[in-house]
Amino acid sequence: MKPATWPRDTPLSERLLRVDPTGGRWTHHVVGDLPDLLRPGDLVIANDAATIPASLFGSTTVGERLEVRLATTSDESTWQAVLFGEGDWHTRTEDRAAPPPVVPGDTLQLGDGLDATIVAVDARSPRLVTLRFSLEGAALWTALHRYGRPVQYAYVRDWLATWHVQTAFASRPWAVEMPSAGRPITASLLASLRRSGVAIARLTHAAGLSSTGDPAIDHVLPFPERYEIPRETASALARARAEGKRIVAVGTTVVRALEGCASEHAGEVVPGRGTTDLHIGEGFVPRVVDGLLTGLHEEGTSHRGLLHAFASEPLLAGAWADAEARGYLAHEFGDHALVLRAA
Amino acid sequence: MDVGDRAALVTGASRGLGEQIARKLAARGARVALVARHEDELARVVDAIRSAGGVAHGIVADVGEKRAPHAIAAAAAALVGDVDLLVHNASTLGHVPLRPLLETDCEALEEALEINVVGPLRLTKLLAGPMVLRGRGLVVHVTSDASVAAYPGWGAYGASKAALDHMGRILGAELEGTGVRVVSVDPGEMRTRMHADAIPDADPATLLDPAVVADRILRLVGNVEELATGARVEASAYAAGSS
Numbered sequence: 196m197k198p199a200t201w202p203r204d205t206p207l208s209e210r211l212l213r214v215d216p217t218g219g220r221w222t223h224h225v226v227g228d229l230p231d232l233l234r235p236g237d238l239v240i241a242n243d244a245a246t247i248p249a250s251l252f253g254s255t256t257v258g259e260r261l262e263v264r265l266a267t268t269s270d271e272s273t274w275q276a277v278l279f280g281e282g283d284w285h286t287r288t289e290d291r292a293a294p295p296p297v298v299p300g301d302t303l304q305l306g307d308g309l310d311a312t313i314v315a316v317d318a319r320s321p322r323l324v325t326l327r328f329s330l331e332g333a334a335l336w337t338a339l340h341r342y343g344r345p346v347q348y349a350y351v352r353d354w355l356a357t358w359h360v361q362t363a364f365a366s367r368p369w370a371v372e373m374p375s376a377g378r379p380i381t382a383s384l385l386a387s388l389r390r391s392g393v394a395i396a397r398l399t400h401a402a403g404l405s406s407t408g409d410p411a412i413d414h415v416l417p418f419p420e421r422y423e424i425p426r427e428t429a430s431a432l433a434r435a436r437a438e439g440k441r442i443v444a445v446g447t448t449v450v451r452a453l454e455g456c457a458s459e460h461a462g463e464v465v466p467g468r469g470t471t472d473l474h475i476g477e478g479f480v481p482r483v484v485d486g487l488l489t490g491l492h493e494e495g496t497s498h499r500g501l502l503h504a505f506a507s508e509p510l511l512a513g514a515w516a517d518a519e520a521r522g523y524l525a526h527e528f529g530d531h532a533l534v535l536r537a538a
Numbered sequence: 539m540d541v542g543d544r545a546a547l548v549t550g551a552s553r554g555l556g557e558q559i560a561r562k563l564a565a566r567g568a569r570v571a572l573v574a575r576h577e578d579e580l581a582r583v584v585d586a587i588r589s590a591g592g593v594a595h596g597i598v599a600d601v602g603e604k605r606a607p608h609a610i611a612a613a614a615a616a617l618v619g620d621v622d623l624l625v626h627n628a629s630t631l632g633h634v635p636l637r638p639l640l641e642t643d644c645e646a647l648e649e650a651l652e653i654n655v656v657g658p659l660r661l662t663k664l665l666a667g668p669m670v671l672r673g674r675g676l677v678v679h680v681t682s683d684a685s686v687a688a689y690p691g692w693g694a695y696g697a698s699k700a701a702l703d704h705m706g707r708i709l710g711a712e713l714e715g716t717g718v719r720v721v722s723v724d725p726g727e728m729r730t731r732m733h734a735d736a737i738p739d740a741d742p743a744t745l746l747d748p749a750v751v752a753d754r755i756l757r758l759v760g761n762v763e764e765l766a767t768g769a770r771v772e773a774s775a776y777a778a779g780s781s
Contacts, residue, residue, distance in 0.1 A: 336609060339612075367615040
């Protein structure tokens with residue numbers, strides 16, 4: 196399937212492949228049809244994490260160029276990060292040059308007034324480091340927006356800016372890659388879903404790096420990702436589940452947060468913060484989520500692997516092949532699928 | 539809206555009305571992100587709020603700068619949490635001293651529109667979307683009677699505030715039923731630097747203390763559910779003792 200190489204600006208007319216795992220069927224729609232495809236009482240849960248401009252270009256104190264991609268944080272000034280050598284997204288990550296070796300105490304210059312000190316180098320890969328920024332609070336956030344860019348994708352035709360990757364409802368900057376399934380959902384679509392009786396709730400999940408091109412790091416992805424489930428979302432979920440309503444996740448990050456939370460609390464979704472490194476794939480039996488809205492990702496990716504928990508590979512393969520023949524576009528800026536049982 | 543334990547963002551918060559709104563929101567338990575251009579003035583207000591036991595973070599930014607709103611929205615949400623109350627208070631007069639429109643540089647009008655209309659919309663676009671997802675929130679436009687009355691010399695400012703008012707009405711109509719409200723409030727004439735820039739020889743005794751006006755605006759926020767969405771109101775209607 197060909198990727199969409201640039202964000203489009205009419206999300207409601209982007210295509211939507213509706214896959215029904217119970218009936219083993221699929222049908223073709225557009226995103227604007229969602230209010231008709233969902234039923235009153237269905238509970239749709241979106242990830243409201245904003246995407247951080249997590250890719251920073253800079254140099255070591257001796258002038259060697261490198262890229263830093265922020266991965267996870269403990270206190271917002273200290274980050275686990277992945278280093279890349281010279282070059283940028285025009286080169287596939289797996290073909291990128293190795294970064295210059297760094298040791299704890301080294302300083303990276305990432306912008307005017309924005310330095311980062313290497314605190315530790317991970318035993319699993321010399322490219323996986325812990326660093327501490329020279330700034331904190333509002334000064335750090337403003338500097339990250341001045342000097343950072345969102346993590347770029349090799350298939351996109353130009354540099355992406357922050358505004359290309361934010362969902363319409365992005366709030367706290369927790370994600371280091373965009374929770375892209377929410378991209379077509381505009382504020383107007385949220386309102387029309389509610390008007391048609393669909394319940395909407397949210398959580399925040401720190402969507403992590405999807406791949407780094409370093410087998411030693413990719414092997415352990417995703418890193419444990421933090422999430423927060425608001426009390427009102429936990430209540431809405433409990434109500435919907437008690438009434439047998441369908442729970443629809445907007446994207447794999449929402450599935451990971453909800454199922455990760457349930458796996459640690461005997462099947463219950465409890466409000467509050469947590470972290471999860473739950474791997475979801477074939478054989479995983481979802482306890483909370485009935486289906487999801489997702490982008491179209493290729494076989495072999497972790498996104499696609501997660502869908503196996505909801506639909507069989509032959510069904511997905513058949514639906515994807517038909518969608519491809521009809522000109523659907525793949526990946527973060529592409530078209531969409533709703534994988535959800537009909538009954 | 540009960541502001542206690544909510545996150546709020548106030549622009550133009552380093553002095554005048556913005557400072558007073560931020561201080562009073564924090565005193566009532568809101569976590570406040572204050573936006574202003576000048577770091578030192580902003581730090582003074584943030585420190586004062588913190589000394590009084592409030593939660594405040596200063597974000598140094600220019601709301602008229604195209605790229606600023608993304609950094610402002612991210613910093614605010616990171617530091618004070620999901621913003622439920624957005625107060626667009628920052629604005630510019632255009633030329634100081636004021637000039638008739640025929641002598642106004644069009645660039646000064648563009649700047650007034652950029653800071654007083656386009657910048658607020660950029661920030662609203664970023665913060666009202668998540669409000670719609672949460673099903674609650676309030677956007678306050680601080681306007682002026684210059685948006686309604688035709689005062690000679692107030693062309694750039696008055697036209698920009700009239701645009702802001704109407705943008706508020708339309709946003710209100712578009713957000714009807716979402717739980718997100720928009721209100722424009724005319725504070726009245728206050729003893730502020732902006733007023734002194736515009737009318738240097740005004741008698742201070744005839745001008746309102748911005749702290750008094752901030753109290754009125756907080757009263758408005760507390761009772762905003764009574765208003766039609768997109769409404770334009772005068773802060774004087776919320777004076778102490780008025781009903």
